[in-house]
Amino acid sequence: MRLLIWLAMAFVVAMPARAELVIEITRGVENxxxxxxxxxxxxxxxxxxxxxxxxxxxxxxxxxxxxxxxxxxxxxxxxxxxxxxxxxxxxxxxxxxxxxxxxxxxxxxxxxxxxxxxxxxxxxxxxxxxxxxxxxxxxxxxxxxxxxxxxxGIKGIFSTRLLYVSAERRSEKDQTFKLILSDADGGRPRTIFQSSEPILSPAWSPDGSRVAYMSFRGKRPGIYVQTLATGEVQKVTDFKGLNSAPSFSPDGRKLVLTLSRDGNPEIYIANLRTGELERMTNHFAIDTEASWSPDGRSILFTSSRGGKPQLYMLNVADKTTKRVTFDGDYNSNGAFTPDGESIVFVHRTNERFHIARMNLKTRELRILTETDLDESPSVAPNGTMLIYATSDEEKGLLGLVSMDGRVRVRLPSISESVREPAWSPFFN
Amino acid sequence: MNILKQAKAVGIAAVLAVLAGCAGQVNEQAGGASSTSGATAANVAQLKSEAMAADTLFFFEFDKSDLKQEALDDLDAHAKYLSADRTSKVRLEGHADERGTRAYNLALGERRANSVARYLVIQGVNRSQIETVSYGEERPLSLSRDDNGWSRNRRVELIYQ
Incomplete structure (x- = not known):
C-alpha cells in the first residue's frame, strides 16, 4: 500500500562519549x-x-x-x-x-x-x-x-543546539539535575548548570547567546539568565512563591514569566535591563507557561480559569485575553511555530498526553505524537520539526517529530532521564 | 461525631472559598485569634506529641488543590501544636503527579501547599510559622506509573523545621 519506509531496525550513530543520545528512527516519510x-x-x-x-x-x-x-x-x-x-x-x-x-x-x-x-x-x-x-x-x-x-530548498538545522535537563535520582530527596547543552544530534553534551534541586523551563534568547531557566539557589526557586560564552548568571526574580516558566521576547530585552508573589500565579513581563516588572494577568486561577509570539504582540499562556487547563492568547498592548483551545479537557504548555501561524502544545485525549499542533486561522488540530506523557514541545528554527519529551517504562526520553506527524525519531539517552528540551534559534 | 465533622468540613470549604476570592491578602492578619496564653508547658508537650504522631502527608485529586476530609483530623493536631508553640515552624512542600505539564504542575503544587497553609491559619497558626514551596512533579514519592503511584505523588508534605 503506502510506501512508508519503516526503519524499525534501529541504527546507532557512532559517538565517543557515553552520555550522548542515540538516534533511532521509528517512522519515515514516503519516498x-x-x-x-x-x-x-x-x-x-x-x-x-x-x-x-x-x-x-x-x-x-x-x-x-x-x-x-x-x-x-x-x-x-x-x-x-x-x-x-x-x-x-x-x-x-x-x-x-x-x-x-x-x-x-x-x-x-x-x-x-x-x-x-x-x-x-x-x-x-x-x-x-x-x-x-x-x-x-x-x-x-x-x-x-x-x-x-x-x-x-529549506535551511538546515544541523548546526543548531539543544538544551535539556537531565535528572539522576537516587531517592525522592537525593537527585542531581543538570542543564545540558548539546549539538542538534545530541553530540558533545556539556553541563552548563548543575543542582540537587529541580531545574525547569530552559529557554533560548532569540540570538542564541543566553538561556533563561528556573532553578533553586538556596531553598527558593528563581529565574536566572545565563550567558553561554562567559557562564555569567543574572538573577531576574526570586520572589516568595513561584518564579517559573520564562520565555524571551523576540527582541531579547524582556522575559515573560510566572510569579505568585501577589498570592496567585500570574503572568508578568520583566525588563532584563531595568528589572522593571509589569503584571499582565489578574485571575484567581493558575496562569502560567507563557510564550511570546514571533511578532511580539501576543503571548500564549496556560490558564485554569475555565476550570481545566486551556490555552489563552494575551494581547500585550491592552492585556485582553482570548481562549484559544476548546478541544479536549487539558491543553497546556503552548508555543508558536516560527512563522507565527500555528501553535504546538500538550493535548490530552483518551487520558493520554500527546503533542498537538493547531493552525490559528483554520483552527485545524493535528495530533503529532502517539506515545503517552508527551510534553515540552519546542519547534526547530526552520519550522520542519519539533523536539519533545516523552518516556518509556523507566525514564524520560527526547523525541523528534515532523510538523505533519509523519516522521518520528526517538533520541533515547543512554544513562540519565532527560526532559525539558529547548531547540536553539539559528546561529548564522 | 460524623455529622460534626461534616459540618466542620462544609464550614471550612465555605471559608476557603471566601478566602480564595480575596486571593492572598488574608494570611497576614489571621492567626492572632488563639494565643499561647492558656497553654501550660505540659499542655504544649502533650500537643507536640500528638502532632508528632499525626500524619504529615496529605493527598489530593488530579488537577485539584482542595483538601480531602480525611486530612482534617491530622491537620488539626498540627494546628493545635503550632498555635500553642509560636516558636515552632513548618515547611509545606507541594507536589504533583507526572501527568500534565511541568510548569503547570509547579503552580498546582503551590496551590496544594497554600490550601494546607490556609487551613492551618484558619485554625489559629500564624502565617509566619509556615513556609511553602512547590516541587511540582520533580520529586515523586512513587515511581509507579499507575493510579496508585500517581495518587501517592499528588501530595503536600508537612515538615517541622
Whole structure:
C-alpha cells in the first residue's frame, strides 16, 4: 500500500562519549531522497575521532527526508578528486552521492567534499573547509546543512543546539539535575548548570547567546539568565512563591514569566535591563507557561480559569485575553511555530498526553505524537520539526517529530532521564 | 461525631472559598485569634506529641488543590501544636503527579501547599510559622506509573523545621 519506509531496525550513530543520545528512527516519510555518503578519504597519517560520512548521513536521515545508501553496497569508494562513475551509483539506487576527504595540514586540517547529482551526472557543488580537530563535528554539521538546503530548498538545522535537563535520582530527596547543552544530534553534551534541586523551563534568547531557566539557589526557586560564552548568571526574580516558566521576547530585552508573589500565579513581563516588572494577568486561577509570539504582540499562556487547563492568547498592548483551545479537557504548555501561524502544545485525549499542533486561522488540530506523557514541545528554527519529551517504562526520553506527524525519531539517552528540551534559534 | 465533622468540613470549604476570592491578602492578619496564653508547658508537650504522631502527608485529586476530609483530623493536631508553640515552624512542600505539564504542575503544587497553609491559619497558626514551596512533579514519592503511584505523588508534605 503506502510506501512508508519503516526503519524499525534501529541504527546507532557512532559517538565517543557515553552520555550522548542515540538516534533511532521509528517512522519515515514516503519516498525519501536516497543519498550515498562515501566514507571520507583520510589523506594523512593518523585517525580522526569523527566519522564525517556517518555524521552527515545520520543528520540527513534524522530529518526523515533522506535515506542513506549503505556503505556495504557501494561498488567503489571515490575521493573528491576521483572520477565518479554515475552508472555505479545508479546501479545501487543512489540519487545523490557525497564524496570527501580529510587531511592534516600546517594550519590544522582540511576537509574537501563534493555533492553529485547521479541522474543529472554532474557536480552540484564542491567546497574546501579548513578547521581543527575540535571543529570536525561543526564541519560535519555545516556540510549537512549545505546538502540539506541544496536538495530540499529549506535551511538546515544541523548546526543548531539543544538544551535539556537531565535528572539522576537516587531517592525522592537525593537527585542531581543538570542543564545540558548539546549539538542538534545530541553530540558533545556539556553541563552548563548543575543542582540537587529541580531545574525547569530552559529557554533560548532569540540570538542564541543566553538561556533563561528556573532553578533553586538556596531553598527558593528563581529565574536566572545565563550567558553561554562567559557562564555569567543574572538573577531576574526570586520572589516568595513561584518564579517559573520564562520565555524571551523576540527582541531579547524582556522575559515573560510566572510569579505568585501577589498570592496567585500570574503572568508578568520583566525588563532584563531595568528589572522593571509589569503584571499582565489578574485571575484567581493558575496562569502560567507563557510564550511570546514571533511578532511580539501576543503571548500564549496556560490558564485554569475555565476550570481545566486551556490555552489563552494575551494581547500585550491592552492585556485582553482570548481562549484559544476548546478541544479536549487539558491543553497546556503552548508555543508558536516560527512563522507565527500555528501553535504546538500538550493535548490530552483518551487520558493520554500527546503533542498537538493547531493552525490559528483554520483552527485545524493535528495530533503529532502517539506515545503517552508527551510534553515540552519546542519547534526547530526552520519550522520542519519539533523536539519533545516523552518516556518509556523507566525514564524520560527526547523525541523528534515532523510538523505533519509523519516522521518520528526517538533520541533515547543512554544513562540519565532527560526532559525539558529547548531547540536553539539559528546561529548564522 | 460524623455529622460534626461534616459540618466542620462544609464550614471550612465555605471559608476557603471566601478566602480564595480575596486571593492572598488574608494570611497576614489571621492567626492572632488563639494565643499561647492558656497553654501550660505540659499542655504544649502533650500537643507536640500528638502532632508528632499525626500524619504529615496529605493527598489530593488530579488537577485539584482542595483538601480531602480525611486530612482534617491530622491537620488539626498540627494546628493545635503550632498555635500553642509560636516558636515552632513548618515547611509545606507541594507536589504533583507526572501527568500534565511541568510548569503547570509547579503552580498546582503551590496551590496544594497554600490550601494546607490556609487551613492551618484558619485554625489559629500564624502565617509566619509556615513556609511553602512547590516541587511540582520533580520529586515523586512513587515511581509507579499507575493510579496508585500517581495518587501517592499528588501530595503536600508537612515538615517541622
Amino acid at each position: 525519501p531522497i536516497k543519498i550515498a555518503v562515501v566514507p571520507f578519504r583520510v589523506k594523512s597519517s593518523g585517525a580522526f575521532d569523527v566519522d564525517l560520512a556517518r555524521l552527515i548521513e545520520s543528520n540527513l536521515e534524522r530529518s526523515g527526508q533522506f535515506i542513506r545508501v549503505s556503505r556495504d553496497t557501494m561498488l567503489s569508494l571515490p575521493g573528491p578528486e576521483d572520477q565518479i562513475f554515475y552508472r555505479d551509483w545508479r546501479a545501487i539506487d543512489s540519487e545523490y552521492t557525497v564524496v570527501g576527504s580529510i587531511e592534516r595540514d600546517a594550519q590544522g586540517l582540511l576537509v574537501r567534499y563534493g555533492l553529485h547529482d547521479v541522474f543529472g551526472e554532474r557536480v552540484l557543488f564542491a567546497e574546501r573547509i579548513p578547521g581543527s580537530q575540535e571543529s570536525l563535528r561543526d564541519i560535519g554539521h555545516y556540510i549537512s546543512d549545505r546538502i540539506y538546503e541544496a536538495l530540499t
